[in-house]
Amino acid sequence: MAEEKKDNLITVNIDGQDLQVPPGTNMVEAVKMLGKEVPHYCYHPKLSIAGNCRMCLVEMGMPGRDRATGEPMLNEDGTPKIMWMPGPAIACGTNAAPGMHIKTSSPKAIESREAVTEFLLVNHPLDCPICDQAGECKLQEFSASHGRGYSRFVEEKNVKPKRTRLGPRVTLDDERCILCSRCIRFSQEIAKDDVLGFTDRGSYSTLTCFPGKELANNYSLNTVDICPVGALTSTDFRFKMRVWFLKESKSIDFESSVGCNTVVSSREGKVYRVTPRRNDEVNDTWMPDSGRELYKQIESEDRFSYSSVNGSETSAVEALKAAGEILKGEGVAIVASGRNTVEEQFVLKQIADQVNAKGVYLVARYGDDDGILISKDRNPNVRGALATGLISELPSEKLSALGAQIDSGEVKVVLATKEDLVAAGLSEEQLKKVKLVAIDTHATATTKSADVAIAGLTQFEKSGTLINQQFRIQKFHKVVPGPVGSIDDLAALSAILASLTGETCPSVVGTVWEKIAAEGSIFEGLSFKGIADTGVLLDGSAFSGLAFVEGKSLHFEPKLEEAAAE
């Protein structure tokens, strides 16, 4: 809106108040700009218009013109005479036009909403207290705000099936479905997996998968997110927790360089679900199913929750002291991670400088690009490592160069964070040749053979920032505390740096940022607090010569020369 040129705006009148809106704005959005709400079910700003729920009916009028002369019709006071449509119009499917008048709370509009609410409830189970969607159900909310408050329906309800499996992650309670078709349109338009449709007719219509198909794509749970009622449910989350008990924290999906914005819901230190958070520049209102599973790593069986020195369990403080001593040795190399935060990478860069590192490595992770919200680069923060100066080239998938340095004796000490060196191509024998400090969240071959192993935190247990494929820096927040025995990665790295320099180092995100945003850096002027919830776009032009691997995704179009380099 702010970017629209004033000349292009059109004026509409909503409930007696003039408002300027960009051309093409539908009535729902126009009314929203005024701080009001037109209730709706089928309309979704990121999907095509279906116009079928009829909840958004409003009164609409246009300035009249004399049929014979074509001249504008005027009232006695000279104002345009508004010709009101005889019936209500759908606000979602009607775009604002110059001079249009809209009544959102006239008797006819109110009566229309009451009517639709009554219709939706006649065959709907009235069991909100046991419905899994209670607290997040638009039908429940709108029934309270736009319903009559009593029922005139005395007939036997038309009861539809319960607990229908639509796919591995989605369960349908058909009796609750209000046939808004959001899920169908999402599958067709966003997931490009046209498997859902309605079968049967009239009030007996039911949502179903096409014969022989199931809703199994990696975006299936978005249908649950956008279902306005309790019809589509997440099989994982279903009946686990009442949503009003959940604390919601803003986070980022770590599974690829897209960096989908998410909301992580937790209660009493336990994460229950991950859902998308709207960011029109990154992920709209969607996220992949796979990213919603990442919270399970918090309590996975191989979670590494204690620190050790030479194989013996010890406190984190002891482990950090031992790590500092090891890193004071000769021939130090650092294996950082694209899963480290910008802050961690910044401190790692300082450590690397301090120890005059023989090499700083990142481990690349590549997978298939789905063209939607999973990019080929499965590391969420390779660009962070570039921006902090930790690395200057794109990483390789294997650490063969490091292996050669170890074999030649050039490297005698390795600090590895969030990476399993064996999985990245080093042999067990090569690990035995070096003194090894490992910081990780889960037990790996590396943590098992490390001289010092430090238990770190998952992304759900700490705060920080990541830079996505667009060079958009985005922040995520701590959701739950880490397990006893673990230590915040940033604090661990800062402690190691402090022991190397003999000076105190900032160890929490906010204070580290005071150093990060130094003059002349790509981060100049930024602070953790000052980064908007939807992120800040950084100037990545200094890295435009690198052959980034990402292809086109929902809101990212790689530059042509980069594509050619691919």
Place this chain on the structure above:
Amino acid sequence: MAVHPKEQRLILKYADEPGYTPHIDSYMEHGGYDMLKKAVTMEPQAIMDEVKKSTLRGRGGAGFPCGLKWSFVDRKSGKPIYLVCNCDESEPGTFKDRQIVHKDPHQLIEGIMISCFANNVAKAFIYIREEMPYGAKILDQAILEAKEKNFVGDNVLGSGYSCDIVVHRGAAAYICGEETGLIESLEGKRANPRIKPPYFPAVLGLYNCPTIVNNVETLCNAVHILDMGAEEFTKIGRPNNAGTRIWCVSGGVQRPGYYEVAGLTLGELVYDICGGPLPGRSIKAIIPGGSSMKILKNGERYKGKNPDGTDYNWGLEDIPLDYDGIAAAGSMSGSGGMMVLDDTVSIPAALANLMAFYSHESCGQCTPCREGSLWLKKITSRMVHGEARPEDVDLMLDVAGQIAGRTICAFGFAVAWPVQSYIAKFEDEFRKYAAHLSDPNADRQAIKELACNG
């Protein structure tokens, strides 16, 4: 079927002639395809002008002027223009298209080809109702014959104009006959009507290309407009109601059937042509144009002002049998499916029957129609089973009012209009059911019998 002297047949002129067959030879012996031969020598715009001048109104239900509809077609988009013949005759009481398809298919094909030529259409579809398999076979055969004679296909009659016709069998739902529902179905999708705007078929129709959707009877008229010229055509019937109209009369008359007439009154059709009510019976009401139209009650006076300022004061039998006449009486001529209800018919039972139909046929897309139609069916069904409540009549009116004009397509009106008009005209009958229920000594069996005996 013998032609009644009061009939004025154009479209069905030869259909019932002894020895006349659907074969192309039979059609050509009667001058068939002469108008297509003439058309391809004309400028397309000239044909369009004739159709516009003829004031021909669409015979599908809404009665929208055909020429005007053609003029809305987006001819600047660069996309192909499609023509779809709506042969999904699904309105209860209507069976006129079937007669044309079964008895004179080549007239339809000629009408389609003339219309396609006029509109620069290279591909036309005949969307025929699934329940008319015999008709589909006839059309397939007829198109083959027409192709052999070069009336359809490449380089029609050496004119350089090419156009193909595809017969597409429908998806067996009432809503497939709704203009945009039909287009969705033709595209292979569920026949959910599209929202307008933006999906006005003239701009965004089949495959999002400009599309003309015309009824079978409408397209046949193109042949006759070209034959007699627009001026002569407009002399048939009343001004703004030009041409003949095929009426399908069913119910309580002595000679039900289809009749092609012009310029008559409703009384002339029902009493003179159809022989009036069955012996010993009297006409109670008439549904003029298919079951979704508002009912007209016998004995009522229909009063108002004519366009010229004069007053009219009609009895049922005086109503002019055309678009404007029936509209002036408060209903619509719709699909031409006229149903005559005699004194044996219980109006609530008739409504219950209709609600059972419409609730079954609602596509389920929009909330008011989907839920409201089933609700009305349940109330009316309960009513005729002796379980009406005193408040039911008002509730039905309110529910119908919550549907009408609030849905994507006109199906909402099809559900609501019968309820509103039946209750408006026969409220006492509906109230009688409720009165019986409030009487603890009422004989339930007798109440149920009301549904049979009126």
